[in-house]
Amino acid sequence: MKIKKDKFKDALASIAKEAKVFLPMKGVYASEYRVWDGAGEPFFERNTALPPKELLFPRSERMYEYDLNAGTVTEAAPDEKIVIAGIRPCDVRSVEHLDKVFLESEYTDVYYRARRENLTMIAYGCATPAPTCFCDSMDVVPTDAPGADVVMNDAGNSYVLTVNTPKGEHIRDLISSFLSEGKADDVPAVSCSLKVEKPDDLHKQLIARFDDPMWETLSDACLGCGCCSYICPTCYCFDIGRENRGKTGTAFRCWDSCMFSDYSRMAGGHNPRPTKKERLRNRYLHKLAYFPERYGTSLCVGCGRCIDKCPARLDITNVPDIIQGSESNG
């Protein structure tokens, strides 16, 4: 199936009749997935600076209202239908990882589930990865996204569409009047220029080097700003707080970062991760060792955002590089 590029916005308008459509767009400060107002242009040149995770896991989200006078708590129930048109394969993979945490582990997160069930993802295959992209080293195919409902790839004056799921079939039916026949197999293969060699037992090797001086060196320049967690599509740690008015108020959760000292500090002052060395080690090991141990897959999708935006030029790919280097040095 194909859709002519000049019909793309008409197709979006058909979808927008029944769901809120989000597109990668240029923002004032950073590119991000924004609500499409019916006229805005998609930004497809490179991936957005901000990840799409907030559509499933908002920066700040109401969980429940409490009323101590009445003795009640009232649960929030998000129910908005959302379609993301133009999510990159790396970001689709990040959603699959978030699913593991919020849907497939011991407890189901009801807020995430409500948003996830209402989400349709139309992926946009990457034709030109950025210099910081390394998704194909992290088992993502730049031009394909099996976890998306629909995948679209640029083919000159049109997009080639592949439907993966019943939600995708629904999108196809909504926009059928704009579609024409076309093959999907004419998408040229794409390769990232940044390559990361990682051994199969990387997680074991990293844990074995828990006390290695390399963590000190790696974290030396870290400012503890938390930018990496904020723009990471898979960083899902959160804090729970409340906005209180006397005896009533709202409990909310919001993004948190393991790079902050407050994150793990206990009442009484003890902090199991007292310096940036322990904090950076925990973040990298969570991505590359702990998550693989628990969920069977690396938590890094190779989107390269943290490399691109870190003010201190920290680079997560240095970690497997060091392991590889030390291996080859014997």
Add this chain to the structure above:
Amino acid sequence: MVEIDHGCKCPGNPLLPQICKVIKITEETPDVKTFRIQTLDGKKPFTPLPGQLAMISVLNVGEAMFSLTAQGDDWIESSIKRVGFLTEALHNLFEGDLVGVRGPYGNHFPTEELKGRDILFVGGGIGLAPVRSFIRHAIAHRKDYGELDVLYGSRSYGDLVFKEDIFDHWPKACNTHITIDIEEDGWDGHVGFVPSYLEEKAFSPEGKAVVLCGPPIMITFCLISLAKMGFSKENVITTLEMRMKCGVGKCGRCNIGSKYVCLDGPVFTMAELEDLPDEQ
């Protein structure tokens, strides 16, 4: 070898507290109070297994994870030391005030696996609170267990928690050994730190499991003493604490390696902990 069961599931929204009432507050020490909690319709909020945790909130202040120290037919109890912002708010509550409660979370003490065995319970300070849930269980099912010993110590007589239990109730069902750190007027019991008292008592490791909880420094020295006495790491069980927000293994902060203390813990054997990265 003590195998620890790591399974527990709650239906519904695990992050939503139920509103409960504080029906009784007991002042244990100058900075520890025990809160007895019941639902608004006079029921038990849930039935925790010994060692399990609950998120307790002063709804307009915040919430934190606490061990549940005891339960009855229609209440659960938690003993809380005043150390920070939320615990201060808890200590300012009166009987009849409302709190939020959710749980139970985490695994539990191996009550089944230790049936027929001798158990030595070791506690220091407020560390007796989580251990007490198991002691109460063992005493309630006295025939299921062999010899029971409780060795408990605190800074001073005034800092000993659960005085009725340790001096009146428990001595009827188990051997109790109470110590305080430094001599004081009116105290004719043992004086000295928990680890040295442990060595003095020279408990035999034969068939005995140890359940240990207290401040980190006490645990460190108790482990040295227990190793000297011949206890294997598989037979020493402890319960950990970490900062927690969600209680269900998602918010991230309570991990030790790939384990979450809220979900896979708080109860671990020393052998299990040895396999995890050495976080402080």
